[in-house]
Amino acid sequence: MLSKGSIPIQAASTPTVPVSKTFACAAFTVVFILLSLVPATQAQFARPGELPRIDAATRAAIVDSVTAAIDSIYVLEGPAKRIVAGLKKNLADGDYDDLTDPAELAERLYRDAQAINHDGHFRIAAMPPLDPAVAEAQQDEDPADVERRRQLRRARNYGFKKVEILPGGIGYLRFDEFAHGDEAFAAAAAAMNFLANSNALILDLRYNGGGSASMIRFICGYLFEENAHLINWDIRAKKKTVQSYSADYVPGRRITEQPVYILTSDRTFSAAEEFTFDLRNLERATVVGDTTGGGGHTVASRIFDFDGFRVGMRLPYGRAYNPKNNEGWEGVGVIPHIAVPAEQALITAQADALRKLIETEEDEQIIAGYQWGLTDLESRLNPIELTKQQMKQYVGNYGPRRIFIEDGALYYQREDRPRYKMEPMGEDLFRVGDLDYFRLTFERNKSGKVVKIIGLYDNGRTDEHERDKG
Structure with a gap:
C-alpha cells in the first residue's frame, strides 16, 4: 500500500x-x-x-x-x-x-x-x-465563515492593543500580532502616526507570538529614513536566498530620529522575534526584557494520504539570518540589551529613555519634568517598605493636612477632600494615590523629628505646613 x-x-x-x-x-x-x-x-x-x-x-x-x-x-x-x-x-x-x-x-x-x-x-x-x-466543503469556503473571521480580526484591531503617550513624551505601542492585509496596515499606520511626535518610542512585543512578515516590513518602513536591508532567508528546497527590506513607502511621517525600545518575553516568537532581531542588528532599537522564544525557522506542513489514515509532518524549511554574520536566532532566541524580568521591562525602558533625554537636554525646566518621571519609575523598580514604627513618625496634623495609619498603610487627607494612600518613594518622599502630578515630602529638625510637610507639584510649585504642636 x-x-x-x-x-x-x-x-x-x-x-x-x-x-x-x-x-x-x-x-x-x-x-x-x-x-x-x-x-x-x-x-x-x-x-x-x-x-x-x-x-x-x-x-x-x-x-x-x-x-x-x-x-x-x-x-x-x-x-x-x-x-x-x-x-x-x-x-x-x-x-x-x-x-x-x-x-x-x-x-x-x-x-x-x-x-x-x-x-x-x-x-x-x-x-x-x-x-x-x-x-x-473546504474547496468552497462558506462566505459567512470568511466574514466572521474578518469581524473577529477587526474587533481585535489586528493585534494593535494599546497606544499612548507616557510621561516625558515617550510613545508606547503594544501590539500582539503581525497581521496582514490592507486594514491591518491602516491600523498600523494610525498607531505610528499617533506616535510621530514622541521623544522616544517603546514597542511592546511581550505578548506577540508572530504573524506576517509583510507587517514587519511595513512597520520598519517608519523607523528608517531609507529602504533598509533587514534580513536574509535561505530556502534549501528551492536553493534560493530571499532578501527582506523595509517598505519603500509608508503613509504619514517616519520616526527616524527618536530612540526605539522593544520589550520582549519568552512568549515573543516567530515574526515578533524577526522584527526584534532585525532592529537589534541594525542598531535601531534597544531590546529590554527576557530572551525570546527562539523560533527562527519557517515551518511548512506535509500530509500523506494512505488507505484509512494520513501521516502529517511539520517541517522547518527556511532559515533566517543576519546577512552580515550569518547568525540567526533559532533555538537561542534574541538576547536583550537590558535583561530584566518581562514584567519589569516597560518601567526599565521608560527609565532608560528618560535618563538619556536628561543627558541631552539643556533646558532646566524640561529636565525637571523628565526627572519627575524618572524618580517615580526608579522608586517602582526599587520599592521601599516601612515598618509600623517608621510610619508613626509621620502621623499627625499639619494645619489643614492630616497623616494617619489605616489597615497597615499611611494615608493623606487635606480638610474634607478625598483621602489617598501614601507609598514611599525615597527618604521622606511619598507618592500620593494616583495623583501623578503631586507628591509629599517631610522635613525633620536636628533631632530627627518630623516637623513639616511639603507638597510637591510637577510644575515646580510647592506648599508647606508646620506640624501642629502637642
Missing part, C-alpha cells in the same frame, strides 16, 4: 506593500504554515488503536514518504541527511517490525528523528482520514 501523494507547501497571497528582493531566483514569498494551524478536522492526531493496522509494505511506504520529505525540504542539509539515514537504517534493521499501528509508528519515527537532531518545530503524527464531505 503506497502513499497516494501529499499536500504541497502552500504559498501565501502576495502582500500589498513592498516586500523583498531576491537573488539567484525569481521573487518568492516567505510563508509560515504550521500543521497546528490546519483546521481541526484535518489535523486531529490519532491515538493508538484508532486507525487500521498496517503491514510491512505500508510501514516501508510511510518511512519512504517521511524521509523523502525530510531529505528535500528540511532546512539544514546535514541534519536532514543524518535523520534520513538513521530512519532508513532502523527500518532495514527491523526496529519497526513490531509496529502495526500507524499512530505508534509515527510517534516512534518522530522520537528517533529527534534523537538524531532535536528541533522544537519538527513533528510527525498519524491522523484519521479526511472526510470527503469536509474536503469538498
Whole structure:
C-alpha cells in the first residue's frame, strides 16, 4: 500500500506593500504554515488503536514518504541527511517490525528523528482520514465563515492593543500580532502616526507570538529614513536566498530620529522575534526584557494520504539570518540589551529613555519634568517598605493636612477632600494615590523629628505646613 501523494507547501497571497528582493531566483514569498494551524478536522492526531493496522509494505511506504520529505525540504542539509539515514537504517534493521499501528509508528519515527537532531518545530503524527464531505466543503469556503473571521480580526484591531503617550513624551505601542492585509496596515499606520511626535518610542512585543512578515516590513518602513536591508532567508528546497527590506513607502511621517525600545518575553516568537532581531542588528532599537522564544525557522506542513489514515509532518524549511554574520536566532532566541524580568521591562525602558533625554537636554525646566518621571519609575523598580514604627513618625496634623495609619498603610487627607494612600518613594518622599502630578515630602529638625510637610507639584510649585504642636 503506497502513499497516494501529499499536500504541497502552500504559498501565501502576495502582500500589498513592498516586500523583498531576491537573488539567484525569481521573487518568492516567505510563508509560515504550521500543521497546528490546519483546521481541526484535518489535523486531529490519532491515538493508538484508532486507525487500521498496517503491514510491512505500508510501514516501508510511510518511512519512504517521511524521509523523502525530510531529505528535500528540511532546512539544514546535514541534519536532514543524518535523520534520513538513521530512519532508513532502523527500518532495514527491523526496529519497526513490531509496529502495526500507524499512530505508534509515527510517534516512534518522530522520537528517533529527534534523537538524531532535536528541533522544537519538527513533528510527525498519524491522523484519521479526511472526510470527503469536509474536503469538498473546504474547496468552497462558506462566505459567512470568511466574514466572521474578518469581524473577529477587526474587533481585535489586528493585534494593535494599546497606544499612548507616557510621561516625558515617550510613545508606547503594544501590539500582539503581525497581521496582514490592507486594514491591518491602516491600523498600523494610525498607531505610528499617533506616535510621530514622541521623544522616544517603546514597542511592546511581550505578548506577540508572530504573524506576517509583510507587517514587519511595513512597520520598519517608519523607523528608517531609507529602504533598509533587514534580513536574509535561505530556502534549501528551492536553493534560493530571499532578501527582506523595509517598505519603500509608508503613509504619514517616519520616526527616524527618536530612540526605539522593544520589550520582549519568552512568549515573543516567530515574526515578533524577526522584527526584534532585525532592529537589534541594525542598531535601531534597544531590546529590554527576557530572551525570546527562539523560533527562527519557517515551518511548512506535509500530509500523506494512505488507505484509512494520513501521516502529517511539520517541517522547518527556511532559515533566517543576519546577512552580515550569518547568525540567526533559532533555538537561542534574541538576547536583550537590558535583561530584566518581562514584567519589569516597560518601567526599565521608560527609565532608560528618560535618563538619556536628561543627558541631552539643556533646558532646566524640561529636565525637571523628565526627572519627575524618572524618580517615580526608579522608586517602582526599587520599592521601599516601612515598618509600623517608621510610619508613626509621620502621623499627625499639619494645619489643614492630616497623616494617619489605616489597615497597615499611611494615608493623606487635606480638610474634607478625598483621602489617598501614601507609598514611599525615597527618604521622606511619598507618592500620593494616583495623583501623578503631586507628591509629599517631610522635613525633620536636628533631632530627627518630623516637623513639616511639603507638597510637591510637577510644575515646580510647592506648599508647606508646620506640624501642629502637642
